[in-house]
Amino acid sequence: MQDLTTFRTVLDPSLVSFLGLYHDTEGHLESVINALARPPSVTSLRVNTLLCSSDSLLKDLSDVLSRYKVERHQCGEAIIRGADIYAPGVLAAVSGIQAEDKVSVYIDVDQQVHKGLRVEFEGRKVFVGNGTTTMSRSAFYKSTGVAVRMTEGIYRSPPLNGIFPEKCYLQNIPSMITAHYLEAREGDRIIDMCASPGGKTSHIAQLMRNNGTIFSFDRNENKVEVIRQLCQRLAITCVRAFAMDSTKLLEGEEQQKWREEFDIRPESFDRILLDPPCSGLGQRPRMRESMNLVDLFSYAPYQRKLFHTAIRLLKVGGVLVYSTCTLNPQENEEVVRYALDHFPVKLVGGPQHLSSLGSKGLTWRVKSEGEIEEIMKSTRDEHIPAPHGSQKKRKQKQVKIVMSESLKEEEAELVRRFDPSKDDGIGFFIAKFVKIADMR
Numbered sequence: 099m100q101d102l103t104t105f106r107t108v109l110d111p112s113l114v115s116f117l118g119l120y121h122d123t124e125g126h127l128e129s130v131i132n133a134l135a136r137p138p139s140v141t142s143l144r145v146n147t148l149l150c151s152s153d154s155l156l157k158d159l160s161d162v163l164s165r166y167k168v169e170r171h172q173c174g175e176a177i178i179r180g181a182d183i184y185a186p187g188v189l190a191a192v193s194g195i196q197a198e199d200k201v202s203v204y205i206d207v208d209q210q211v212h213k214g215l216r217v218e219f220e221g222r223k224v225f226v227g228n229g230t231t232t233m234s235r236s237a238f239y240k241s242t243g244v245a246v247r248m249t250e251g252i253y254r255s256p257p258l259n260g261i262f263p264e265k266c267y268l269q270n271i272p273s274m275i276t277a278h279y280l281e282a283r284e285g286d287r288i289i290d291m292c293a294s295p296g297g298k299t300s301h302i303a304q305l306m307r308n309n310g311t312i313f314s315f316d317r318n319e320n321k322v323e324v325i326r327q328l329c330q331r332l333a334i335t336c337v338r339a340f341a342m343d344s345t346k347l348l349e350g351e352e353q354q355k356w357r358e359e360f361d362i363r364p365e366s367f368d369r370i371l372l373d374p375p376c377s378g379l380g381q382r383p384r385m386r387e388s389m390n391l392v393d394l395f396s397y398a399p400y401q402r403k404l405f406h407t408a409i410r411l412l413k414v415g416g417v418l419v420y421s422t423c424t425l426n427p428q429e430n431e432e433v434v435r436y437a438l439d440h441f442p443v444k445l446v447g448g449p450q451h452l453s454s455l456g457s458k459g460l461t462w463r464v465k466s467e468g469e470i471e472e473i474m475k476s477t478r479d480e481h482i483p484a485p486h487g488s489q490k491k492r493k494q495k496q497v498k499i500v501m502s503e504s505l506k507e508e509e510a511e512l513v514r515r516f517d518p519s520k521d522d523g524i525g526f527f528i529a530k531f532v533k534i535a536d537m538r
């Protein structure tokens with residue numbers, strides 16, 4: 099049986115070196131990387147307060163999930179633990195396993211294992227816990243029932259997708275906090291710039307009691323259909339979802355009629371949420387991350403572009419909330435720095451009752467050019483693996499590392515950073531701005 103503390107997320111070494119530039123404290127980055135390999139110890143559900151109360155949902159959940167621990171917390175989320183491994187999910191097991199044997203369970207991170215393998219798998223694998231088998235090896239491939247009852251698992255949450263689909267929504271806590279940061283009021287006109295699958299859009303709709311208008315955009319029609327279906331399921335009627343490239347909301351003659359019909363004008367929205375595509379480095383559990391520096395560096399320019407359109411659409415005095423689920427300071431504090439330096443905005447804190455959640459943003463010492471040069475050297479001329487299924491090897495592009503200035507101490511106090519190694523949740527970042535002048 100393996101020790102539960104021995105696994106960690108596998109990251110490209112150049113990524114580790116780059117993130118290390120921002121993490122001064124000895125061992126901090128290491129503990130973040132370790133935390134990423136484990137799921138948070140709580141699973142949270144958001145109650146759909148348009149259709150039920152948290153007390154009634156809690157009662158329903160307690161009845162259905164009687165073998166799990168279900169708790170009410172201040173925002174009404176349910177906390178649930180426990181889960182076993184079903185036979186169809188077992189890909190390989192060494193010969194001779196019988197019922198009631200003690201086993202260690204691994205994930206095949208590169209999806210290379212052949213189903214039915216009888217010897218120990220030699221490829222890359224990540225340990226996820228220990229358990230006891232309920233059947234012999236031969237039954238694994240015939241049964242649909244529980245094959246391994248986990249005794250020391252990190253995956254101890256039951257599958258919650260689809261449970262009371264109208265009454266609740268599976269969502270992590272920092273995402274729930276993001277919608278609260280917007281402090282939407284009934285009657286507001288709001289834009290969610292990057293909205294699919296609709297988790298935050300639907301939460302904002304709940305918080306404004308389904309009264310007002312939320313324009314929810316995403317890039318393609320399929321993704322937008324997901325938002326519409328979610329809203330329908332949760333009985334939300336104040337959302338207008340459209341397939342749009344949000345960087346172009348204010349561009350193009352051909353969209354002029356649409357803009358007029360829905361009154362999409364600069365300086366006209368009360369609240370805007372910008373939850374853009376990001377490198378997702380805060381998501382957990384994450385066994386392996388194949389991204390390299392070139393991939394990592396591609397996000398921030400796009401986020402800044404989206405920010406530009408968002409801020410033009412916001413009215414003076416309006417609120418813009420920016421959020422990501424990544425640890426990368428380039429996509430977090432540096433986007434905030436960019437916004438403060440280029441647009442008429444000021445940073446403000448979130449609602450008082452949430453101010454103790456998360457911690458302040460990073461302020462970092464810009465390292466010497468020599469240290470930065472070292473990291474660049476290690477990524478140059480390096481060949482990186484081909485994307486899955488492709489025969490070709492991609493040549494690593496040269497990467498230019500530019501560390502922009504960090505936030506001032508008082509600015510860092512206003513943004514919220516959720517650290518997987520401290521907060522027992524996903525890595526996340528939230529900043530809230532108020533627009534202070536017209537941009538026309």
Ligand SMILES: C[S@@+](CC[C@H](N)C(=O)[O-])C[C@H]1O[C@@H](n2cnc3c(N)ncnc32)[C@H](O)[C@@H]1O
Nearest residue numbers: 292293294295296297298316317343344373375
């Ligand atoms: C982080 S996800 C949004 C999650 C969503 N806010 C939620 O809480 O459910 C980012 C989304 O941005 C969308 N996206 C990317 N580029 C976009 C663009 N130019 N315009 C609109 N949506 C875009 C992606 O398709 C993706 O669904």
